[in-house]
Amino acid sequence: VTNTPKLIKQVVVSSKIRSRVKTGSKVYILKENLLTKFSLDCAECLYAVKRKILVLDLDETLIHSHHDGVLRPTVRPGTPPDFILKVVIDKHPVRFFVHKRPHVDFFLEVVSQWYELVVFTASMEIYGSAVADKLDNNRNILKRRYYRQHCTLDLGSYIKDLSVVHDDLSSIVILDNSPGAYRSHPGKTCT
Numbered sequence: 001v002t003n004t005p006k007l008i009k010q011v012v013v014s015s016k017i018r019s020r021v022k023t024g025s026k027v028y029i030l031k032e033n034l035l036t037k038f039s040l041d042c043a044e045c046l047y048a049v050k051r052k053i054l055v056l057d058l059d060e061t062l063i064h065s066h067h068d069g070v071l072r073p074t075v076r077p078g079t080p081p082d083f084i085l086k087v088v089i090d091k092h093p094v095r096f097f098v099h100k101r102p103h104v105d106f107f108l109e110v111v112s113q114w115y116e117l118v119v120f121t122a123s124m125e126i127y128g129s130a131v132a133d134k135l136d137n138n139r140n141i142l143k144r145r146y147y148r149q150h151c152t153l154d155l156g157s158y159i160k161d162l163s164v165v166h167d168d169l170s171s172i173v174i175l176d177n178s179p180g181a182y183r184s185h186p187g188k189t190c191t
Contacts, residue, residue, distance in 0.1 A: 054115035057176035112141040120146040122158035
């Protein structure tokens with residue numbers, strides 16, 4: 001990093017945060033103490049590419065959770081939760097013990113560079129919003145969110161209509177553990 005401006009050298013040495021620094025006709029991409037130099041034209045092309053949308057489910061996909069008095073077989077007994085949420089549902093306080101999937105933070109950080117991330121859960125908004133806030137952790141990567149009220153109830157199951165996310169369904173992929181949740185879009189799914 002010898003021929004880079006002083007400001008960039010300082011950022012590279014003192015920061016592990018991803019950022020872009022433009023100097024003259026070059027753009028420097030900083031990530032994890034690595035510096036990559038692109039021509040301005042090349043960098044602008046990378047940022048101009050239309051990103052696809054990755055729709056993520058919460059429960060049993062990104063996290064496992066249970067509430068007071070209910071144990072779930074999906075988590076080894078005695079495993080401490082990653083965080084505890086206290087929400088009020090129907091005027092009753094409920095504590096949710098939330099376990100993140102292994103490496104979910106790394107997964108979100110990486111795929112957020114390739115896709116626009118959208119949360120779509122059949123959970124109630126008061127719970128789903130709190131979980132998404134914790135997973136986002138002020139990174140601003142889970143901006144768009146859809147909850148139970150955006151689903152359609154069909155035969156006792158909540159169906160996720162991807163057309164509420166974007167009208168061009170060719171730009172959407174959904175990652176969900178429940179095949180019934182997306183049965184109206186079978187060609188767009190990863191399970």
